[in-house]
Amino acid sequence: MNPDTHALAGAHAVDAVTDEERRSFELHLEECADCRAEVAELRATAAALAADTELTPPPALRGSVLSAISRTRQLSPITDGGSSASAPTDASASSDEQDTEAQEADAVGQTDELAARRTSWRPWLAAAVAAAVLAFGAVVWQPWDDAPAQITATDQILRAPDAERVSLPMDGSEITIVRSPAKRQAVFVADDMPAAPAGKAYQLWLDLPGKGMVSAGMIPTAGSSVTVMLTGDATAATGAGITLEPAAGSTQPTSDPVALFAFT
């Protein structure tokens, strides 16, 4: 073995190598059991050094992490059977993505009564804000470096650098809207969405200045875990809401909101 190569085991164990050095050393590791064992031991040693550096992260981080993992697919294990399926792809619940394109509200025929109902949402919204709705600050998502190609449309919003998250409790679970002004869109995420009563469905609305509540699509009922893109331009929206509507959806809200999200 090249002693010079072997000497890199320590630097490799503590990531004190360039990307190029890492690649070439990892090739060496595949063939050198001694170096593999040494790297594992020296990594454990380095980890022991970190016993000196405990620091409790801010409490809010826990919620962010747990909320994120519930939307994140775990890699398939590596099996010995040689049946190693294709490399795992994506970090996120891609199958949940639903594009609700057919739900654009048709504003024709709106009545004064509905207009009045819209304005009656204002106190709700104010109350929601006053009640210190959990409005998390911008959470920055970094795309994983090993899965750049498989990002779904909803993932792009969830991971946008300017993504803004607003979460609310709902029936003991949590519902969240993530909005990216730069990408002009918003995504609704629920881990445990309650089923709508028979014949009804949950409908999403964006609160647009000067227009009031505009339909942003239906929440699909299939499955309790939901990730759905809101239709329409979310850039200017000051909030979003959810109402129970007839299964086919409505052009204006016809019931009081079950949830109201205030954007910052």
Next chain:
Amino acid sequence: MAAFGRGDSVPSPAVGTDLADLLARSARGNEQAFAALYDATAARVHGLVVRVVRDPAQSEEVTQEVFLEIWRQCTRFDPAKGSPLSWMLTIAHRRAVDRVRSAEAARAREITWEVKSAERDHDRTLEEVEVRLDQQRVRRALATLTETQRGAVELAYFGGHTHTEVAALLGIPLGTAKTRIRDGLIRLRDTLEVTA
């Protein structure tokens, strides 16, 4: 922690076993187990990330990335290759180093030298006492290194520098730093009786 023995006693079964169990259950998609894993390790992970990254806001992002990566990859954790904590801290260190290097490449690094120390929990547990014992052992072990070994290890591990950069910082010949890093780590391993 259980990756290395405490003096002549058997490594604490509590911490190590619990982490292995929590990691195994997390690998089967158990989010409660992962929450418990987070609670048990967040201070270690975040402490290491902050030590390398320094900036509090960036450190929080990195810590979140680290736990997401642990969640994704725990299905592939191999106990034969090391302890759970060692594996988790390896991921944390790599992410932290990647962050400081990419930040450096992109722009001048905004360094916040004063890291606000988050309020520490007041109900210190037995585990915490054990951690302090670990800290003392680590400090004593570091004290057995030569000045160059110790500088090389600390600049590499906590500073996030490459061995080439470490050589420049210590004013030692190119190629010597990697040897010092390795010598120093091997000495620490033997002093601390670390097994992989």
